[in-house]
Amino acid sequence: MHMRLLLYALCLCVGTIQAQRLSGFSSESVKNQLQIESVFKSEVDSERFKIHLKTLTEHPHIAGTKANEDVRDYMISIMDQAGWSVKTYPYEVYMSNGPGKSSVALVRPTRKPLNQQEDMLKEDPYSQHPDLQKAWNAYSGNGDITAEVVYANYGTKADFEALEEMGVDIEGKIVIARYGGNFRGYKAKFAEAYGAAGLIIYTDPKDSGFTRGLTFPDGVYYNESGIQRGSLLTADWTGDPLTPFEAALPISDKNSPKRLSPEEAGLHSIPVTPIGYGAAQEILERMQGNPVPSQWQGGLPFTYRIEGGEDLLVRLYVEQPKSLTKIYNVLGTLKGDTHPDEWVILGCHYDAWAFGATDPNSGTAMLLSLSETLGKLAKANKRPGRSIMIAHWDAEEHGVIGSSEWVEQMKEELQAKAVAYINLDAAVSGQNFGASASPSLKSILSEATKSVNYPYSDETVFEHWSKGNDEPKIGNLGGGSDHIAFYMHAGVPSLSGGSSGPTLYHTNYDDFYFYEKFVDPEFQMGPTVEKVVGLMTLRLANAEFIPYDVTRYVTDLELHFKNATQQVKTYYPEFTNFKLSTEALLNLKPVANAFVLKLDSLLENKSLNKREQRNLNAELIQLEKSFLDDEGMPFGDWYKSLYASSDPFSGYASWILPGIQYQIETHAVDQLGAMDERYAKAINRLGEKLSAITKNFD
Numbered sequence: 001m002h003m004r005l006l007l008y009a010l011c012l013c014v015g016t017i018q019a020q021r022l023s024g025f026s027s028e029s030v031k032n033q034l035q036i037e038s039v040f041k042s043e044v045d046s047e048r049f050k051i052h053l054k055t056l057t058e059h060p061h062i063a064g065t066k067a068n069e070d071v072r073d074y075m076i077s078i079m080d081q082a083g084w085s086v087k088t089y090p091y092e093v094y095m096s097n098g099p100g101k102s103s104v105a106l107v108r109p110t111r112k113p114l115n116q117q118e119d120m121l122k123e124d125p126y127s128q129h130p131d132l133q134k135a136w137n138a139y140s141g142n143g144d145i146t147a148e149v150v151y152a153n154y155g156t157k158a159d160f161e162a163l164e165e166m167g168v169d170i171e172g173k174i175v176i177a178r179y180g181g182n183f184r185g186y187k188a189k190f191a192e193a194y195g196a197a198g199l200i201i202y203t204d205p206k207d208s209g210f211t212r213g214l215t216f217p218d219g220v221y222y223n224e225s226g227i228q229r230g231s232l233l234t235a236d237w238t239g240d241p242l243t244p245f246e247a248a249l250p251i252s253d254k255n256s257p258k259r260l261s262p263e264e265a266g267l268h269s270i271p272v273t274p275i276g277y278g279a280a281q282e283i284l285e286r287m288q289g290n291p292v293p294s295q296w297q298g299g300l301p302f303t304y305r306i307e308g309g310e311d312l313l314v315r316l317y318v319e320q321p322k323s324l325t326k327i328y329n330v331l332g333t334l335k336g337d338t339h340p341d342e343w344v345i346l347g348c349h350y351d352a353w354a355f356g357a358t359d360p361n362s363g364t365a366m367l368l369s370l371s372e373t374l375g376k377l378a379k380a381n382k383r384p385g386r387s388i389m390i391a392h393w394d395a396e397e398h399g400v401i402g403s404s405e406w407v408e409q410m411k412e413e414l415q416a417k418a419v420a421y422i423n424l425d426a427a428v429s430g431q432n433f434g435a436s437a438s439p440s441l442k443s444i445l446s447e448a449t450k451s452v453n454y455p456y457s458d459e460t461v462f463e464h465w466s467k468g469n470d471e472p473k474i475g476n477l478g479g480g481s482d483h484i485a486f487y488m489h490a491g492v493p494s495l496s497g498g499s500s501g502p503t504l505y506h507t508n509y510d511d512f513y514f515y516e517k518f519v520d521p522e523f524q525m526g527p528t529v530e531k532v533v534g535l536m537t538l539r540l541a542n543a544e545f546i547p548y549d550v551t552r553y554v555t556d557l558e559l560h561f562k563n564a565t566q567q568v569k570t571y572y573p574e575f576t577n578f579k580l581s582t583e584a585l586l587n588l589k590p591v592a593n594a595f596v597l598k599l600d601s602l603l604e605n606k607s608l609n610k611r612e613q614r615n616l617n618a619e620l621i622q623l624e625k626s627f628l629d630d631e632g633m634p635f636g637d638w639y640k641s642l643y644a645s646s647d648p649f650s651g652y653a654s655w656i657l658p659g660i661q662y663q664i665e666t667h668a669v670d671q672l673g674a675m676d677e678r679y680a681k682a683i684n685r686l687g688e689k690l691s692a693i694t695k696n697f698d
Contacts, residue, residue, distance in 0.1 A: 023444065024543025026603040033542055036382050037451065040538060041531050043376050045369065049428070049526025052078070052365035053357065056350070057512050060131050063351035063395040064097030064325040067131065071350050072328050075392050078368050082375030084332035084390070091405045092250040092324045093240040094262065095398045099136030100320035102273050104200060106282060107146055108313040114279035118508040119225040123217040126355060126511035133354075135227035135274045136320065137184065137201070138398050139241075143271040145198040146315045147174045149283060149308035152191070153296040154181030155201070157649050160190045162293075168306055171195035174314050176283060178204040178298060179274075183479070183651025185234035188268045198316040199272040202280035203228050206299030209277055216509050220502035220518050224278030228506045229353040231398045232268055234651070237638035238484045239404030241265040244638055247409035248401075251324065262322070271318035286312050327351075327394040329402045332371055334378055336387040336541065338610075342617060343417045344540045345389045345492075346370075346533065347403060347482055348424040349396030355511040358429035358503045358519060362526070364392060366428050366498075370530050374537075384541035386419060393482050396425070397506075400484050407485035414490050419546050419621060421486040423496040424533065428526045430501015430519055431456060433465045436475035436654070437495035438487060438624065438643070439556045440548035445495060446471055448536040455524035461532055478654030479646025488641045491625040493548065498533075499525045544613060545599055546620045550690060551592045557585055557683070560656045567664045568672065575672070578660070580680035588687045595690040602697060612697070619693050626686035629678060634662050634671075642682050 022030045061068040072088070079086050106112040117134040121127045150170050153159040155177030163170065175196040177187050184201055191199045205211045208222045215223040235241045240248040242265055246257040281300050289307030297304050308314075330350075336342065348363035355361075367390050374388060393402035407414060420441055433454075435445055449462035449472070457464060466472040477483055477496060487494035502518050504510045520526070539547060561578055568575045602608055608616065627643040635648040639658065647653035648662070655661045659675045662668075 022539060022543070022547070023447070023549070024539070024545045024547030026544060026606065029544060033539070036377070036542070037535055037538060039380075039382065040373060040377060040534055041452075043373050044527050044530055044534070045372070046524070046527040048369040048372060049365050049530065050523045052368045053361060053515065053526070054512055056361040056364055057355040057357045060129065060133070060354040061352055061356070062097060063327055063398055064095065068351050068394070069328070072330055072392070072394070075330050075350065075364070075368060079332040079371050079390065082372045083378055084334055084371055084375060086330065086332045089329040089331065089406055089409070090250055091240070091248045091327050091329070091402065092256070093248045093327055093395060093401050093405070094242045094259070094265075094322060095325050095395065095401070096138045096140070096320050096322045097325050099133050100318070102134065102136060102318045102320070103315070104273060104275055104279065105315045106286075106313075107315050109286070109311055112282065114275060114282055115225060116227070116273070116275060116279070117225070118227060118276070119223070121217050124509065124511065124513045126513050127509060132508050135229050137229065137272045137274055138231040139185075139233045139267055139322070140272040140318050140320050141267070141269040142319050143198060144315070144317045145174060145271060146313055147172060147197050148310060149174050149176055149287065149312055149314050150196075151284065151287065151292065151296070151304060151306055152177040153292070154178055155187030155190060155199070156181045157186070157190055160194050163306070164194070166306065172197050174198040174200060174316055176200045176202070176280065178202055178207065179228050180207050182649070183234070184230050185232040186649065186651055188232045188270065188272045189234050192268060192270050196270060198270050200280070200283070200314075200316060201272065201274045202277050204298035204300070205277050209299055211299035216504060216514065220504070222277070222504065222507070225276045226504060226507045226509060227274050227276045229274060230506050232272055233399035235265055236636035238400050238489070239408065240401055241267060241399070245408060247405045249409070250326065271316050273316065273318055283308070283312070283314055288312065327402055329394055329406050330392040332390045334374055334384060334388045336385050337383045338385040339614065339617065340387050341417050342386040342419055342621070343389055344386055344419050344537055345391060346422045346424060346537060347391035347393055348427065349393040349402065349482055351394050351397050352510075353397055353506045354508045357511050357515040359426040359505060359510060360396070362429050362515070363424040363427035363498065366526050366530050366533070367392070367424060369526065370534055373530065373534060384538065386541040388537060388541055396482055400480075400482055403482035404485040404489075407490050411490050414486070414492055415625060416618070416621070418486070418490075418492040420540055421483060421492050421494045422533065422536070423481055423483040423494065424498055425481040425496065426500075426503075427498025427533075428520070428529050429503055430499050431525055432501055433461055433497075433499050433532075434475070435495060435497025436477045437497070438477065438493045439552035440493045440550060440624065441495045442474045442552055443549035444536055444539055444547050445474065445497065448532050448539065451535055452528060452531045455522075455528055461528065476654040476656050477644055478652055480652045484646060488639050488645050491628040491641060493624045498529050544603060546617050548620060548623065550595055550623065553686065554585060554589045554592055561585070564657055564660050564664065571667045572669050578676045578679065580676045581683060584680040584683035584687070588683055591687045591690050591694075595694050598694045598697065608697065616693060616697065619689065623686060623689055626689060627682045629682065633658050642679060
């Protein structure tokens with residue numbers, strides 16, 4: 001009886017393998033791929049993620065410090081032991097690698113210094129670490145200012161415009177604004193543009209504090225001393241502020257580029273520093289001006305006011321040295337055995353504002369475990385077809401610097417060889433799976449989640465993620481992490497994802513204690529995310545034809561142009577549509593469908609030799625480059641992709657069709673026709689490439 005059941009189970013398994021289709025694989029090769037995936041999942045060691053995370057987060061490790069170099073060396077040793085070829089890429093970038101000196105104090109009506117660092121907690125031994133530093137914002141200007149105060153809500157462009165409409169004079173005053181709404185660097189940029197002498201930023205309890213629930217250490221929300229650190233860098237490019245378009249190779253390197261002066265880089269000149277809401281309350285509750293608009297009211301127990309008045313003076317002092325500083329990217333390569341010059345790249349930064357348990361090192365720990373699992377497969381003669389690279393980027397927290405410098409250094413090779421970039425910043429920081437991606441990678445991610453069980457229910461990750469819908473919601477890539485240069489500068493299809501949850505973002509409390517108590521006490525999400533990422537990686541690496549979903553360009557772009565048209569009509573009712581782009585999309589649809597049929601036919605008929613297969617894949621790699629535009633975006637020509645960019649007014653949000661979106665945000669009309677032409681040309685370029693592939697292999 002037992003043997004009959006076993007044989008029946010084996011038949012079911014074989015039947016499943018025979019029935020399942022994988023994009024890019026022939027029905028013959030899919031069987032071998034599913035067997036490899038089964039072995040991969042069985043080899044994932046569920047203990048390794050926890051071990052790596054605890055080791056990585058033992059000490060605070062800010063970019064440019066010895067502690068961060070120790071993390072670098074640990075990663076190198078783990079990947080080397082796992083059988084990867086490891087290389088370090090050094091750069092010398094202009095940055096502040098410490099808080100320097102700073103203070104915030106009441107001067108009138110009473111003299112009182114305000115707290116700038118998280119409290120030590122007996123429950124959390126990490127909070128007592130001697131190397132923890134007071135809160136700071138990298139790339140702050142220097143200054144010693146004593147002035148009146150103006151409250152600017154979130155410090156967005158709209159908020160400063162509203163203050164101007166109210167007749168509020170900001171000139172020479174210290175602005176206080178809460179975190180949220182936009183990238184902190186734009187708060188500083190707008191404050192300076194409107195004449196402020198300094199800026200104080202705090203996290204309001206309405207956004208993360210006692211009004212939301214229990215605060216740390218009893219819960220997951222900011223306590224009154226919790227402070228978000230972060231960079232203020234807002235150059236018109238991403239990466240080292242002194243070397244746009246060129247890699248910031250060390251000064252000693254013969255190819256080290258000529259650098260801009262710091263003045264040419266447009267860095268902020270006003271002093272900026274963050275504080276907790278306990279310290280912010282000391283300022284806000286003493287303000288005597290007019291009440292704020294209702295939507296500006298925060299969570300502290302009093303009515304917020306626009307101005308502090310002449311009876312309230314605050315001193316803000318920042319002296320933050322900046323200099324050329326060595327940073328180090330670490331890249332491990334598992335060389336492919338059939339297509340070694342086609343690269344599947346995974347990455348996560350490793351520098352942190354303190355311990356970095358959720359951000360970023362949950363992603364780092366998962367990638368180290370993945371490197372060990374893939375290494376075991378390679379040693380068992382199951383080496384990937386394409387080369388797999390795992391990258392650990394430095395100085396992301398200062399302005400997405402390490403990855404941007406590497407992309408600038410490797411741009412030509414990347415554009416010829418990179419199949420995809422998968423970003424895994426803070427990738428295991430909770431129990432809620434999610435992702436954003438370029439159109440061509442959305443399907444492969446979605447499919448991979450169907451083959452991995454979610455640990456806290458009887459569902460697959462796909463079922464848990466999609467919540468009963470036919471497909472999960474996959475977002476569009478914005479700013480804020482290491483996919484930027486790959487996707488928006490070099491045109492490499494990219495994805496950013498993982499599991500999210502509670503976070504004490506950029507505070508000294510983002511430590512192993514917080515992770516173990518609140519984020520994932522059973523440490524089951526690390527192995528789960530590793531399996532999803534590993535399956536996706538192996539499919540990208542082993543597919544005969546790179547498994548891009550080209551029809552997704554059509555469906556996504558149709559939606560994006562519909563949304564853009566509706567936005568234009570809100571300020572320009574006479575507008576009808578983007579005629580040329582609409583026509584180009586109509587033409588693209590049958591071309592994309594024909595291309596898919598041709599690829600399926602080529603797979604099943606096995607009609608291509610290795611050289612022809614290599615040539616076809618090389619052409620597939622060029623599809624995303626259809627959206628690269630030499631002129632670049634009107635808000636910064638470093639951003640070359642017409643498809644997506646960071647929002648130049650908020651820094652974090654995704655701008656889809658950014659050339660058009662810029663016209664919308666500025667309520668421009670005269671350039672809409674020119675943008676329509678540029679977008680139609682890009683869509684037609686994509687169609688021409690697909691048509692050429694289809695015809696070339698008839």
